[in-house]
Amino acid sequence: MLKVLDSAVPIACWSCSIGHNDSTLFCPHCSKIQPPPGGDYFQVFGLERGFQVNLPALEHEFHRLSRKVHPDRFARAGENERQWSLADTALLNDAYRTLKDPLHRTEYLLKLEGAEIGEEHSGKDRKDPSRGPADLLEEVFELNMQLEEMRMARKVGEEDPALLADLEHAKKKFECLLGAVDEDLHAQWRVWDAADSSERQAAQKAMVALLDRRRYLSNLVRDVTEVLGV
């Protein structure tokens, strides 16, 4: 069962009408499944907010809760129970999907903490060159030229081994930069998780910037990969 958290008003169980804390999945009195508890995705798993998550423990808890609330357990139950099982499981799945992925988790928690995030991480291209990191402008300009050349060459059926090598090299380089961003991001996770609220703001700001940079870099890597056709 979910960890019972402090909550303002107890609500009445739909089945036995006895009031209970609103963050419980099952009524403590009649054991009937309850509507989705309020709270964020971390609370679904009884976790404190934090960027670092113990993934094996998360998976274990996900499986444990799934066994309890999944619609398969209520296939022949009444309408109410089936409805709440469906809603609870959807919440559980949504929460697990978000928290198990490092980027989704980071964006989610930053938003919870009130940070403004430019775009959601969706892997889609909405390139805005003006937002490119200043330190990369020159290289990105160069890369875009090479990509264009390569596309032209491909169109007329030519192969340019030197250009291919350059692009392979560029791809490796940007992948390295991507790795570095992830390391920086992890460092900020640790800072935020350990810090008190006054120091968290700086870490959040740093993470928002890192996410922007990461998005920009991964778009570049994707473009190169596309052109290389690997």
Next chain:
Amino acid sequence: MAELNSIGRVVGIDLGTTNSLVAYMQGDAPAVIPGVDGSNLVPSVVALDPVPADGGRPTVTVGNTARKALIETPERVIYSVKRLMGRGLEEIQDELKLFPFRLADDMEAGEVPRIQLGEMRFTPPEISAYILRQLKRNAERFFGARVTQAVITVPAYFNDAQRQATKDAGRMAGLEVLRLVNEPTAAALAYGLDRAKEGTIAVYDLGGGTFDISILKLRDGIFEVQSTNGDTHLGGDDIDNLLLAIALDEIHAEHGVDLRGHPAAVQALRKAAIEAKISLSTEPVAKFDIELPNGDRYQREIPRAVFEVLIEPVLARTAGPCKQALTDAGITPEQIDEVVLVGGSTRIPAMRALVDELFHLSARGKKPHIELNPDEVVALGAAVQADILAGASKTTEEMLLLDVTPLSLGIEALGGTVARIIQRNSTIPASATEHFTTGVDGQTNVAIHVVQGEREMAADCRSLARFDLRGIPPMSAGLPRIEVKFLIDADGILKVTAREQRSGQAAKIEVKPTYGLTDEQVESMILDSFDHAEEDFAKRLLIEARNEAEKILTLVDRAPGSPAWMQLTGEEHAAIAAARDRLASVVLGDDSASIREATLALDHATRRYADLQMDAALSTAIRGKTMGMAGEELGEEVTAPHAMAPAEFD
């Protein structure tokens, strides 16, 4: 045999393109329920009998009987209807070119297609409902009790409309569909049951009309699907069509006969093509030998090597989805611990070679799993899931299936692009909440277009539903805040709810599926009420039981004098006589259970006789013929000597 409890059994049904099966949990192992003819497979073929002399409604037959009508009255028979499920008129044009389906001539755009069958018209879910009803009856006959709840399997890559159409078919057949289960996942359940496995498995499922690949992680009884991919229009049918097209072209070129306008001849040729395909899985060469309407013979040999070159493009189409599924699961082929093969088409050796290559199997000293009959494994898995849902068994109480949605869900945004709200391979149930507002002052409606698919433009995706958020209180543009919740349930079917947050008013939404039947339409298509009355049910069981009893009694009474009978011992003769007398004494009573019991006892007593009969039939039939032809004739022979003998030959 009769097990009557208050809530009844939940059966598992594999509603296949070519064959359908019903299975149940027999103790701690799933088992397929045979039909009256003893066969586990019910061909997914539906035929309309000729109009009776009194001008009444013609009856509908299903399965082997319907298949026989395929050659004589092809215009009254339909098969492979699964290919049409949940699809719109525009989408099925390609199918119509390859299959002899005839649409009703008064079809209108946007309508669910209706197939002309003799003088009647049916939607694809209605045709499927007839198949489901047959399976339901087979199960009821087997249990001697009503069956009202089922788990039905669907291809993992089925979209929302195809799933809804399948559920509709269940309802029309008088079945409450407790769950739609993805076929590859069902297969994994069947395999995972007897060995508490851990690890990552890939299920490669190439059936008659659909291809699915699913990658699952097994742990502590939890079957968690990591990714799935596939093609809902790829399967054994495509191979049949290739062979058929070649034969038609050659006949046209060599004999100057164009058979394309002769449904009966095309059917005969298709049958020959299927037999050739099947025999090429075990033989180096297959033969076509067909008599043409003009008396000529079309004779041709197809060596396996030629066949493999021919089907290579079909097989190759399965590689892309496999690679995508691996990528989506974030793993390499080496991380797949086991591969399970499902579907009749996986018997093709070239297919197995491709799977071996895709998952680097023999290189790692591994072999794909084929222990369970690939035609039955999905139904067996459906029975396991049915047992999980029934929730009353120790065997499955620790098991839980966590499946995913195969396609991303999105909303059409400005400029016709798609804004994705639930990504493919998300564990279901899954939900997403989106907020909408108005663009014009005082606007009270907002139109939303929901699509399913991976393409960037809405026009390239499958349109799921268009709906209006209505009753928005008039406010300045951009002020209303309408929260729309999209929920994909455990069957993979979308539900939408909406509410206007500023006024707290629940907006009235009308979810109009782009294709599909309305609730009222489904209601009106529920197959005859015969199944609903308890009294009628008992009557039907009694009639069926008597028919079967009479059949076996006739056979037994005719047996003395046959060579097989002479081979039996005196003891066996006595046992048969005793069982026969017992059955004869109860057959006129009203107790269907005791009739059935006595029938089974007689069946049991005559088993060796039936085997001897069959051996004799086999040796006569095979002489001077190909195995395929012998099997065909045996189809008739085998049901004749013994009512309960299995009518199947591999």
